[in-house]
Amino acid sequence: xxxxxxxxxxxxxxxxxxxxxxxxxxxxxxxxxxxxxxxxxxxxxxxxxxxxxxxxxxxxxxxxxxxxxxxxxxxxxxxxxxxxxxxxxxxxxxxxxxxxxxxxxxxxxxxxxxxxxxxxxxxxxxxxxxxxxxxxxxxxxxxxxxxxxxxxxxxxxxxxxxxxxxxxxxxxxxxxxxxxxxxxxxxxxxxxxxxxxxxxxxxxxxxxxxxxxxxxxxxxxxxxxxxxxxxxxxxxxxxxxxxxxxxxxxxxxxxxxxxxxxxxxxxxxxxxxxxxxxxxxxxxxxxxxxxxxxxxxxxxxxxxxxxxxxxxxxxxxxxxxxxxxxxxxxxxxxxxxxxxxxxxxxxxxxxxxxxxxxxxxxxxxxxxxxxxxxxxxxxxxxxxxxxxxxxxxxxxxxxxxxxxxxxxxxxxxxxxxx
Amino acid sequence: xxxxxxxxxxxxxxxxxxxxxxxxxxxxxxxxxxxxxxxxxxxxxxxxxxxxxxxxxxxxxxxxxxxxxxxxxxxxxxxxxxxxxxxxxxxxxxxxxxxxxxxxxxxxxxxxxxxxxxxxxxxxxxxxxxxxxxxxxxxxxxxxxxxxxxxxxxxxxxxxxxxxxxxxxxxxxxxxxxxxxxxxxxxxxxxxxxxxxxxxxxxxxxxxxxxxxxxxxxxxxxxxxxxxxxxxxxxxxxxxxxxxxxxxxxxxxxxxxxxxxxxxxxxxxxxxxxxxxxxxxxxxxxxxxxxxxxxxxxxxxxxxxxxxxxxxxxxxxxxxxxxxxxxxxxxxxxxxxxxxxxxxxxxxxxxxxxxxxxxxxxxxxxxxxxxxxxxxxxxxxxxxxxxxxxxxxxxxxxxxxxxxxxxxxxxxxxxxxxxxxxxxxxxxxxxxxxxxxxxxxxxxxxxxxxxxxxxxxxxxxxxxxxxxxxxxxxxxxxxxxxxxxxxxxxxxxxxxxxxxxxxxxxxxxxxxxxxxxxxxxxxxxxxxxxxxxxxxxxxxxxxxxxxxxxxxxxxx
Numbered sequence: 018x019x020x021x022x023x024x025x026x027x028x029x030x031x032x033x034x035x036x037x038x039x040x041x042x043x044x045x046x047x048x049x050x051x052x053x054x055x056x057x058x059x060x061x062x063x064x065x066x067x068x069x070x071x072x073x074x075x076x077x078x079x080x081x082x083x084x085x086x087x088x089x090x091x092x093x094x095x096x097x098x099x100x101x102x103x104x105x106x107x108x109x110x111x112x113x114x115x116x117x118x119x120x121x122x123x124x125x126x127x128x129x130x131x132x133x134x135x136x137x138x139x140x141x142x143x144x145x146x147x148x149x150x151x152x153x154x155x156x157x158x159x160x161x162x163x164x165x166x167x168x169x170x171x172x173x174x175x176x177x178x179x180x181x182x183x184x185x186x187x188x189x190x191x192x193x194x195x196x197x198x199x200x201x202x203x204x205x206x207x208x209x210x211x212x213x214x215x216x217x218x219x220x221x222x223x224x225x226x227x228x229x230x231x232x233x234x235x236x237x238x239x240x241x242x243x244x245x246x247x248x249x250x251x252x253x254x255x256x257x258x259x260x261x262x263x264x265x266x267x268x269x270x271x272x273x274x275x276x277x278x279x280x281x282x283x284x285x286x287x288x289x290x291x292x293x294x295x296x297x298x299x300x301x302x303x304x305x306x307x308x309x310x311x312x313x314x315x316x317x318x319x320x321x322x323x324x325x326x327x328x329x330x331x332x333x334x335x336x337x338x339x340x341x342x343x344x345x346x347x348x349x350x351x352x353x354x355x356x357x358x359x360x361x362x363x364x365x366x367x368x369x370x371x372x373x374x375x376x377x378x379x380x381x382x383x384x385x386x387x388x389x390x391x392x393x394x395x396x397x398x399x400x401x402x403x404x405x406x407x408x409x410x411x412x413x414x415x416x417x418x419x420x421x422x423x424x425x426x427x428x429x430x431x432x433x434x435x
Numbered sequence: 436x437x438x439x440x441x442x443x444x445x446x447x448x449x450x451x452x453x454x455x456x457x458x459x460x461x462x463x464x465x466x467x468x469x470x471x472x473x474x475x476x477x478x479x480x481x482x483x484x485x486x487x488x489x490x491x492x493x494x495x496x497x498x499x500x501x502x503x504x505x506x507x508x509x510x511x512x513x514x515x516x517x518x519x520x521x522x523x524x525x526x527x528x529x530x531x532x533x534x535x536x537x538x539x540x541x542x543x544x545x546x547x548x549x550x551x552x553x554x555x556x557x558x559x560x561x562x563x564x565x566x567x568x569x570x571x572x573x574x575x576x577x578x579x580x581x582x583x584x585x586x587x588x589x590x591x592x593x594x595x596x597x598x599x600x601x602x603x604x605x606x607x608x609x610x611x612x613x614x615x616x617x618x619x620x621x622x623x624x625x626x627x628x629x630x631x632x633x634x635x636x637x638x639x640x641x642x643x644x645x646x647x648x649x650x651x652x653x654x655x656x657x658x659x660x661x662x663x664x665x666x667x668x669x670x671x672x673x674x675x676x677x678x679x680x681x682x683x684x685x686x687x688x689x690x691x692x693x694x695x696x697x698x699x700x701x702x703x704x705x706x707x708x709x710x711x712x713x714x715x716x717x718x719x720x721x722x723x724x725x726x727x728x729x730x731x732x733x734x735x736x737x738x739x740x741x742x743x744x745x746x747x748x749x750x751x752x753x754x755x756x757x758x759x760x761x762x763x764x765x766x767x768x769x770x771x772x773x774x775x776x777x778x779x780x781x782x783x784x785x786x787x788x789x790x791x792x793x794x795x796x797x798x799x800x801x802x803x804x805x806x807x808x809x810x811x812x813x814x815x816x817x818x819x820x821x822x823x824x825x826x827x828x829x830x831x832x833x834x835x836x837x838x839x840x841x842x843x844x845x846x847x848x849x850x851x852x853x854x855x856x857x858x859x860x861x862x863x864x865x866x867x868x869x870x871x872x873x874x875x876x877x878x879x880x881x882x883x884x885x886x887x888x889x890x891x892x893x894x895x896x897x898x899x900x901x902x903x904x905x906x907x908x909x910x911x912x913x914x915x916x917x918x919x920x921x922x923x924x925x926x927x928x929x930x931x932x933x934x935x936x937x938x939x940x941x942x943x944x945x946x947x948x949x950x951x952x953x954x955x956x957x958x959x960x961x962x963x964x965x966x967x968x969x970x971x972x973x974x975x976x977x978x979x980x981x982x983x984x985x986x987x988x989x990x991x
Contacts, residue, residue, distance in 0.1 A: 019673035020666060064665020123666075136661045143661075143673075144680040291699040291776070299692035300806035300836045301685055308846050 018120050020139070020227070022065045025107050026053050026072035026127035027099055032334045043072060043127040044079045045338070048345035051083060052332060053127040055345075057090050060125065063135045067093045069117060071110045072127075073101045106243030112236050122233060124245060126224035130341050131329040133223070133322075141186060141320040142227040145303075145312075149253050149319040150227040151188070153179065153220045154329035157340075180207075180216045181321060187303075188319040189214055191254045193247075206258045210313045211304070222246065223329050250319075257317050491580075499573075614736060615922050618649045630733070633726035634670045636663030638733045642928050645951040652736070653925040659683055660734055674703035675727045679734035688836075690874050690910060691780055691808045694740045697731070698772050701748055705768050709761075716764050717755045724749070736924050739875030739883070739912040747775055783907040784809055786971035788816040791870075794903060794969075799824040799867045802895075804856075805831070805885045806840035807872020809905045814870075818849050825849070827866060831856040831887045833930040833954060856887050863898045871960075873906040878984055879915045880962035880977040882906075886919075886955045892964035901966045904977075908970050911984055919958040928952035 030042030037045070043053040053070075060068055072080075077096050081087075097114055099105050105113070111124070123139070133152060142150035178201060180190025189207055201216075208214070224246060232253070242248045302311045312318060332341045616622040617640065630637050641655035661668075661680060668676045678700045681687040687696045701724070708723065710716045728745060731737065737745075751771045755764045791813045795801065801824055803810050814826060826844055828851055830837025837853065844851050854862050869891060875883040882888070882904050895902050916922055931952050932941040944950050962977030972983060 019668055019676070022667075064669075065667060134662065135666055136659070136664075139666055140659060140661055140680055143677045144684055144686060146677070288699055288702055291695060291702070294776075294781075295687055295692045295696040295699060297692075298689055298695060298808040299687045300689045300808070300839045301687070302839050302842070305838055308842060 020065075020121050020123050021118060022060050022068045022123045022125065023111070023114070023118075024053065024056055024060075024068050024070045024072075024125050024127055025110060025224075026070055026076055027105065027110065028127065028333075030333065033338060035335065036338065041073065041076050041079070042333075043076050044083070045332070047130070047332065047338070047341050050089075051079075052130075053080075054090065055130045056125045056127060057092065057094075059129070059131060059133075059135065060123075061090065061092050065092060067095060069095045069097060069114060071097050071099060071114065074098050075101070106247075107245040108236055108242045108249050111233055111245070112240070115233055115237050118230065118233050121230050122228050124224075124226045124228060126331070128332040129223055129225060129330070130332060130345065131223060131225075132327050133225075133324055133329060138225065138322045139227060141322055145318055145320060147227075147318045147320045148229045148232060149188075149250065151250065151319075151321050152223040152225040152324065152329070153321055154223055154324040154327075156219050156221045176218045177220065177222060178216055178218055179220050179321070180214045181323070182211045182215075182304075183213050184303075185215070185323060186320050187211070188254055188321045189257075190216065191251050193251075196251075204258060206260070210258070210307075210309070212306075217323075220323065221329065221331060223324075224331065226250070253317070254319050257315055257319055492577075612922075614652065614732075615650050617652050630729060633729055635726055635730050635733065636660055642945060643951050644925070645953045647920060648923065648925055648953065648955075651923060651925045654683070654927065655929065656684065656927045657929075660730070671727060671730050672700075672704050672707065674700040675730060679731050682731065682735040689806065689808055690738050690740045690872075691907075693738055694744045694909075695776060695780060697741050698744055698748070698776055700727075702769055702772055705765055705772075708765070715757055716759070716761060717753050717757065720752050721749055724752075739914070740910045742912070743909050744775065748772065779907060779909040783909070783971040784812050787905055787907065787969050788813045790974055791903070791905060791969050792817050792820055792822065794868070794967075795822050795824055796867075797823045800827060800865050801825070802827045802829060802859075802863070802866045802869045802891070802900075803840060804829045804837070804869075804871055804888055804891050805834070806836040806843075807905070809907070810870045810872045811840060811843055813905060814844060814849060815847055818847060825851065827852045827854065827862055829854055829856050829859055829862075829887075829891060833926075833933075834885075836885070856890065859891060860894050860898075863894055863900060866895070866898075866900050869895045869900055869902045871902060871904045871965075873904050873910060874957055875910050875912045875914075876904075876906050876968065876977075876980050877916050877959070878911075878913050878981050879917070880965075880980050881916055882960040882962070882965055882968075882977070883912075883916070883957050884960065886958045889919075889958045889960040889964070892960045896964045902964060903967045903969055904960075904965050905969045908972060908983060908987065911980060911987070913984055916959055917961075919955070923958075924956040926954040926956050928954050930954055 026043040028042050030037035030045075033042075044051045046052075047055070053076075057068060077098055080094075080096070095117070097117075099110060099113060107124070107126075111118075111122075121142070131152075131154075133154075138150050138152050141147060176194045178190065178192050178194070178197070179188070180203070181187060182189055189211055190203060192201065203214070226245060232249070236242060236249070242252070296311060299311075304313075328344060330337055330341050330344070332338050613622050613626055627637050638652075638654055638660050639658070640653050641658065642653060644651070644653050659680060660683065661676065664671070664676065671679075678687070678696055681696065682693065687693055704724070704727065705720070708716075708720060710719060724745075728737070731741075748768075748771075751768060755767065759767070787809060795813075795817045799822075801814070803814070803826060817824065826849055828837045828841045828844070830841075830853065832855075841851055841853050852862070871882070871884060871888055871891065873882050873884045877883060882892075884904075892902050914922070928944075929952075931954055932939050932944070941952070944952055965977045968975050968977055968980070970983070975983065
């Protein structure tokens with residue numbers, strides 16, 4: 018077996034508490050499907066037959082009752098439940114399922130909505146025998162504003178600084194603005210090996226990682242690492258250029274220990290000598306202009322695939338959620354998925370929706386069992402399941418989208434209702 | 436044009452004459468063995484049966500030769516014309532194995548259409564029809580008399596040449612390999628069907644192909660085969676997928692590197708292999724390897740060295756006795772592979788280095804082309820033994836492999852000069868000898884190597900500089916080729932685009948209807964330009980390659 022897929026669906030959705038106080042994040046409806054359907058669909062399309070899903074008991078219950086999950090997901094889902102307390106990070110979760118992992122692993126987050134060609138990421142992982150391969154995307158501006166926020170106020174996003182080499186594939190540097198107190202400092206060893214580095218800040222991390230099995234074993238030894246994105250990935254990126262990897266120094270015990278730790282990551286396949294021989298005899302080098310061999314002799318390599326075009330959203334904020342709803346009908350109409358009704362290209366209506374006369378619906382997503390009252394004019398709204406929109410109701414002039422979830426009939430905002 | 440054909444014909448005569456004598460002698464010697472075997476009641480071995488059949492064929496031919504002396508004139512020209520096209524074609528290939536090296540295969544082949552095509556148009560059609568009818572009649576007769584005709588392609592080539600005497604019109608039953616018939620839609624359909632059966636995606640050709648090379652595949656590096664495979668690849672072993680990717684992206688390039696990487700992948704496959712119930716390892720494993728080889732072929736056409744390595748592995752697998760337990764068999768196979776690499780690649784390189792050091796003198800100026808792992812190895816060894824020489828590295832676009840050779844040589848401390856191939860006639864007066872690497876050595880003594888090698892050899896001959904080709908014997912191929920057109924490899928044409936100062940001139944080359952980009956990979960150097968071939972069996976002239984091949988076949 019080449020790769021095992023792991024879906025991390027235990028996240029809390031801490032940045033969209035308005036929505037997640039009732040429904041857990043993986044089961045939030047996006048375009049009439051639960052959020053975790055999208056990464057599962059991506060994996061299924063590409064050819065995976067089994068996925069290990071790490072989630073909470075609540076989500077597991079909801080999954081088993083949701084018809085969509087049962088019908089449309091044909092893969093075998095191996096659900097692993099963890100505690101709801103929220104202390105477990107993604108790396109802790111990987112450590113938890115270490116026994117199930119027999120080969121290299123592809124970690125996906127449940128909030129990824131994307132139509133990426135996964136082979137691009139996995140090809141980097143395979144061809145260069147990389148330890149880590151990840152997916153990033155150029156960030157798109159969110160066009161619509163978030164209801165409940167006045168004006169286009171940008172939240173203070175913590176930027177990610179990502180350094181890639183000339184070809185745009187090799188990952189040289191990764192740091193979050195929060196960790197850089199004094200400023201961005203780049204090690205000389207990196208610059209000596211890669212004199213031209215492109216540092217990008219406008220990238221969205223898709224939280225899709227291909228990791229070697231040795232990394233999972235490494236995690237079991239180093240119990241202090243708890244988050245893949247926050248700690249493991251920057252550590253691996255730094256380790257590419259770590260001195261102890263390139264030179265064999267066994268001075269004292271402390272050196273010994275770090276050496277051992279590093280060696281674990283470098284657990285190589287059998288017949289490493291043959292691979293070495295092949296590389297020696299091959300007339301290929303990944304860089305030109307200096308005297309070192311391919312990959313500068315480094316065994317640990319991290320690669321990134323940066324998507325220019327195509328859809329890649331992480332639904333972890335309200336704005337992202339709205340945007341995703343809007344675009345998801347585009348995403349789904351590209352494939353032949355069975356949607357119950359389509360009035361126009363950009364709306365999305367589920368089963369059992371009652372539409373009274375004189376309605377005008379545009380750019381909206383309407384979940385199942387909703388009732389749209391007489392004469393309603395919905396533009397870019399998201400109507401939750403079981404909601405009712407009463408006609409001749411309140412007239413609010415705010416230009417915001419409406420979001421209704423749960424069983425209350427509370428209305429946040431209307432665009433225009435007659 | 437006609438003069439050229441006559442020259443070729445003359446050459447064929449000479450080759451046939453020498454070959455014939457040798458063949459006759461062989462037959463006479465072995466006749467005794469066959470008689471002995473028959474009387475002793477033992478079953479004739481495969482080789483003896485082959486020899487018997489060939490003998491009968493020869494006797495038949497002699498008879499027919501006398502019959503057909505009448506219709507010499509027109510047939511001579513026709514035959515020469517057809518042979519000029521037929522000779523460069525590699526002799527009979529089996530359908531199952533797509534490797535360019537010859538495998539003794541049952542050859543119920545039909546006369547290829549190309550045999551009739553090159554016939555001069557002004558020939559009266561009456562002769563053609565006559566010949567066709569005769570050919571068919573003879574074919575029927577032969578088929579009736581000899582069931583299961585098996586012939587070594589080498590012998591068949593020889594017998595093909597023996598048909599050159601104008602009076603002969605033996606049915607030249609040769610099959611063109613599929614990889615050089617890309618412009619034939621039937622062949623493509625067959626290939627598609629075969630790949631579908633093996634569950635391997637078909638890789639589509641890309642871009643406009645120059646008409647002279649439209650019979651070859653041309654793929655784009657941006658459309659890898661993995662696009663159409665499922666991601667945790669189940670049909671193809673992950674080591675083979677990785678290898679295919681590395682081939683198509685050029686990460687593993689060079690004849691030796693590709694063979695070593697291939698054998699490494701095969702080792703993984705063998706390790707992970709589990710014999711299904713009711714199956715024998717010796718047969719099932721070979722069948723398992725077939726789709727992998729097709730996959731690798733789709734990623735990048737196999738090299739001659741890879742073909743020979745595959746042949747060896749398949750032979751070893753089929754030689755596993757059925758009594759062997761699985762673990763034992765697997766470890767035996769792994770050892771065989773390791774032995775092959777050790778002996779044919781590593782030790783061979785060592786032996787070649789030792790013999791070449793005698794040819795390198797102090798104060799020599801050595802010219803090398805591109806990055807040949809063997810030539811580099813020789814230079815490293817010579818430098819370490821204390822010879823004082825300097826190297827001129829000649830490079831060519833688009834691969835610019837010379838940069839890598841330059842880096843390796845300079846890293847060892849050898850003083851180098853670097854030029855592009857356009858300056859080779861400028862730099863040659865300084866050069867004392869030329870060392871070239873080879874991708875394969877063909878059975879007629881031609882050297883197949885990176886495109887540009889024949890140019891270097893030609894200019895060196897013009898300047899009277901000795902050209903030495905270094906090649907291990909496992910790269911010797913039983914194919915015969917006299918030009919670089921018939922069988923070659925077309926690389927991605929987009930590699931020829933270069934961006935300078937932010938501008939790429941050839942960016943929209945596909946939109947210009949009269950423009951075609953050609954990125955050839957190999958070319959063929961005639962043996963007249965090569966002074967010496969250094970192999971681990973010794974230093975031989977180019978024309979002795981068939982002898983080595985024959986010795987190898989006898990050994991096996």
